[in-house]
Structures are given as C-alpha cells and as structure tokens.
Amino acid sequence: MTRTQTGFTLITAIFLLVVVAALVVYITNFRVVQQTTLLYGVQGARANQAARSGIEWGIHQSIVNDSCVASSNITHAAFTGFDIEVECSRSTHFEGAPPPIHTFNLKSVASSDTYGSLDYVQRQIRATVSIDPP
Secondary structure, three states, X not given: OOHHHOOHHHHHHXXXXXXXXXXXXXXXXXXXXXXXXXXXXXXXXXHHHHHHHHHHHHHHHHHHHOOOOOEEEEOOHHHXXXXXXXXXXEEEEOOOOXXXXXXXXXXXXXXXXXXXXXXXXXXXXXXXXXXXOO
C-alpha cells in the first residue's frame, strides 16, 4: 500500500458515520411527528364524543323533562379535561288545531385547553328535536 492511499479509509468511515447519524435523526424526527399526530387524532375523537354526549344530554332534557336551559355546562368523568357547553333554544309551532309542536335547537361545544395553545381542541355538534305532545 502506498502512502497516498492510507487516508482514504478514514474519509470513507467519517462519511458513513455522518450518513448514519443523519438517518437516525430523520427516523427519530419522523417517529415524534407520527406520535404527535396520533395524539392529536385521539384528542379530536375524544372532543367529538364529549360534544356528542352534550347533545344527548340536551335531547334527554328536551324529551323527558320538556325543558330547555339557554346555556349550561356539564361534566362527566369520562371526559376529564374537557369543557362541555350545551346551548338550547325553544320555539313553539301550531299546525292547525292545538296541541302545539315544541322544537328545540341544541348546540354542544366541547373544548380542551386554551385557545391558541398546541393542545387546544374543539368540536361542535348541532341537533334539532321536535316534540309532538300527546
């Protein structure tokens, strides 16, 4: 082996170390992004279910109790960390002779954390329920 070829192996080894290190950094970053995306997806699904539970609570209040509270906050152990606000408006309609038909317009908003933060999530669901008294 001549003197001019002795440093070539060192350059190749350093190049391979740099390439492997860059690959490790890329894979690590990709894993963190995937994990964060999955977490945001789960939080979005939880917010959707929390808003749905608010709508179902409002429908229950409308049908069973024939009541409509303009705005109320509800809590549930399954949705710890979420603020669930249910809004309701009621209107009465007559179709021909009495009895009247009561219509309830419901809106449920579930949110977690504060607006503007990275962990903020909000979902909103609307529903309309009409009750025809017996």
